[in-house]
Amino acid sequence: MxxxxxxxxxxxxxxxxxxxxxxxxxxxxxxxxxxxxxxxxxxxxxxxxxxxxxxxxxxxxxxxxxxxxxxxxxxxxxxxxxxxxxxxxxxxxxxxxxxxxxxxxxxxxxxxxxxxxxxxxxxxxxxxxxxxxxxxxxxxxxxxxxxxxxxxxxxxxxxxxxxxxxxxxxxxxxxxxxxxxxxxxxxxxxxxxxxxxxxxxxxxxxxxxDIVSAELIKYAANTFLATKVSFINEMADICEKVGGNISDISRGMGSDKRIGRAFLQPGPGYGGSCFPKDTLAMVHIGEKALSPATIVEAVIAVNRARPHRMVAKVVAAAGGDVRGKTVALLGLTFKPETDDVRDSVAVLVAEQLAGQGALVRAYDPQGMDHARELLGEAVDYAPSMDAALDRADLCVLATEWREFAERPLADYKRLLRTPMIVDFRNVFVPAEVAKAGLGYLSIGRAGVPAPELLPA
Missing domain, CATH: 3.40.50.720 (NAD(P)-binding Rossmann-like Domain)
Structure with missing residues (x-):
């Protein structure tokens, strides 16, 4: 040489x-x-x-x-x-x-x-x-x-x-x-x-x-982060069954330096270009080596169930049936500050809600064109946040874009036909939403019934 x-x-x-x-x-x-x-x-x-x-x-x-x-x-x-x-x-x-x-x-x-x-x-x-x-x-x-x-x-x-x-x-x-x-x-x-x-x-x-170790480091890092996501989502589900506030639990866990705060925010599940494909690849690597990655398999199973749980949450907020109801879907990308909709739970939720007869009116600051490639005409694409919310029967906050999080709750109340928000990202504080006169369902926290849906 x-x-x-x-x-x-x-x-x-x-x-x-x-x-x-x-x-x-x-x-x-x-x-x-x-x-x-x-x-x-x-x-x-x-x-x-x-x-x-x-x-x-x-x-x-x-x-x-x-x-x-x-x-x-x-x-x-x-x-x-x-x-x-x-x-x-x-x-x-x-x-x-x-x-x-x-x-x-x-x-x-x-x-x-x-x-x-x-x-x-x-x-x-x-x-x-x-x-x-x-x-x-x-x-x-x-x-x-x-x-x-x-x-x-x-x-x-x-x-x-x-x-x-x-x-x-x-x-x-x-x-x-x-x-x-x-x-x-x-x-x-x-x-x-x-x-x-x-x-x-x-x-x-x-x-x-060495080269093999470098190749494995990337998969090990991403599958571990995905594990944190699926773990906190399971904890959120348990909170919804037995009580407790997942935000407090996340804070209590994350304050332990051995655990850390990152990737302990409950939500609709991981998506995007890395975690879904890297977790699947890690399982395949283990299978090929006759050393099954059973923890990663469980992580994938938890994540695959998330879109269905999110849809069920929306249907419950709509009174048990979304047929003929207009759902304002805020966010289509798998996370804010990107136009990536690959494996986005928001897209899967939009597809399932439309399949159940909902009129889904979606808006995203960056991901509309890419989402249209996946969803076609199954949903309506609003030109703005206001247009999405206008006279909708309920709002689903699927991606925590700053535009959505910083909008006054009074605007949500004014624009929606029925004052109800389903928040996949725990953006708002339940007490503040209740004070603004809105109903509210989030992840792993006590809900706030919509005033118009309360019994007389």
Whole structure:
């Protein structure tokens, strides 16, 4: 093997394969750190938009970082992979790994296709890094594919999983809790340390592991967080049966430093692009290794039941039947500050309520177009929060957008035909809702009957 010396310059040259959520955020942030990055995608329309400064995803602050680094010449976009990898020190794979319907495992076809393309386009020594979330052993398979496609190529492989929260991705990348890098050679480790030197120089921790450990860290972290979500939701269900306030329980648990407050907010269940597919993939990894991930299986089962429980809560608030009733659904994305509706419980609830005969009138600040792709014309799409609430029989608060949480309760009372809110996110304080003259059902807390539904 030939030497692959670290460049004397502090800035490295990177090619990032894939301009989806992970690829675009990673490429833009690494350019912001001073490196020279070219992002490549096979979809010409996507690249044309990015070159024109149009960002295909909603992520607070991302447009500013992309525009600034493109203007500075540190960030470029192309459909030509040979152009992207030319002279690159590091080639980063950041394509999608969706769930396979057949077995619940991560679908690696895009990762392997990118590996073949890289092998054919690359003609000089480089480190090929997997940024996509992939099951244990994927790195070794990538190594075999590249060696088979280009037997004379001198290359190293590495795993560098992402830990980005939608809505907080820029902060998560630029001020990370940790940076995980898995390598099998010293020169790959040295190159990855050089890549992240702008971060470690500020005191952020880089954890160096073997490749399989790095691949598993991402799954272990996400499945543990999903476990916290399902656990607190089960506790909320118990509160609704035996009494108790889940908000107090969450606070009491989270004050224990060994447990922590994060991911102990009860709600409609987890969704989005990571937790659903990563928990399923973790179960598949365990099955394949003949070491079942039984706790994770239970986490998935609890989460799968959440949409049905949420629908039952709405039906109860409507007096036992939603047929012919107008339901104002506030929120369609799986969380605020994103336009992502993948595996969003709000979308599933909208679909089920419409199927039971409700007239669902939905509004979301960012997720309307994506939700329409999933729901079609099953629901009405309101142009504003006020339009959604206007003369509705009840309101379902499904996503805790600031616009909804900061709106005075008096406005809800004024706009709704029947003053009733079903709050999947425990945004409001029950006593304050009651004082405003509204009925209220939340998660794991005592309800407030709607005044108009109380017996005379």
């Amino acid at each position: 030939h030497d692959m010396p670290l460049p004397e310059r502090s800035a490295l040259k990177l090619a990032v394969i894939g301009t989806g959520y992970v690829g675009l955020v990673s490429g833009a942030c690494l350019a912001e750190a001073g490196h020279h990055v070219i992002c490549v995608d096979q979809v010409p329309a996507k690249i044309e938009k990015l070159r024109a400064g149009l960002i295909p995803i909603y992520e607070p602050g991302l447009d500013e970082v992309v525009h600034r680094n493109a203007a500075a010449g540190r960030l470029g976009f192309t459909t030509n992979i040979a152009e992207a990898v030319s002279g690159a020190d590091i080639v980063m794979i950041a394509v999608g790994t969706p769930t396979r319907k057949l077995d619940g495992n991560a679908d690696l076809q895009y990762v392997f296709a990118a590996s073949r393309d890289i092998a054919r386009a690359l003609s000089h020594p480089a480190v090929i890094v997997t940024k996509s979330t992939v099951p244990a052993g994927t790195g070794m398979e990538i190594k075999r594919i590249i060696a088979r496609e280009n037997p004379t190529l001198d290359f190293d492989i590495a795993s560098n999983p992402e830990f980005l929260r939608e809505g907080n991705a820029l902060s998560d990348f630029m001020k990370p809790d940790r940076i995980v890098v898995g390598t099998e050679t010293e020169r790959a480790r040295a190159m990855m340390e050089a890549l992240y030197r702008p971060f470690t120089a500020q005191g952020f921790e880089l954890i160096s592991t």
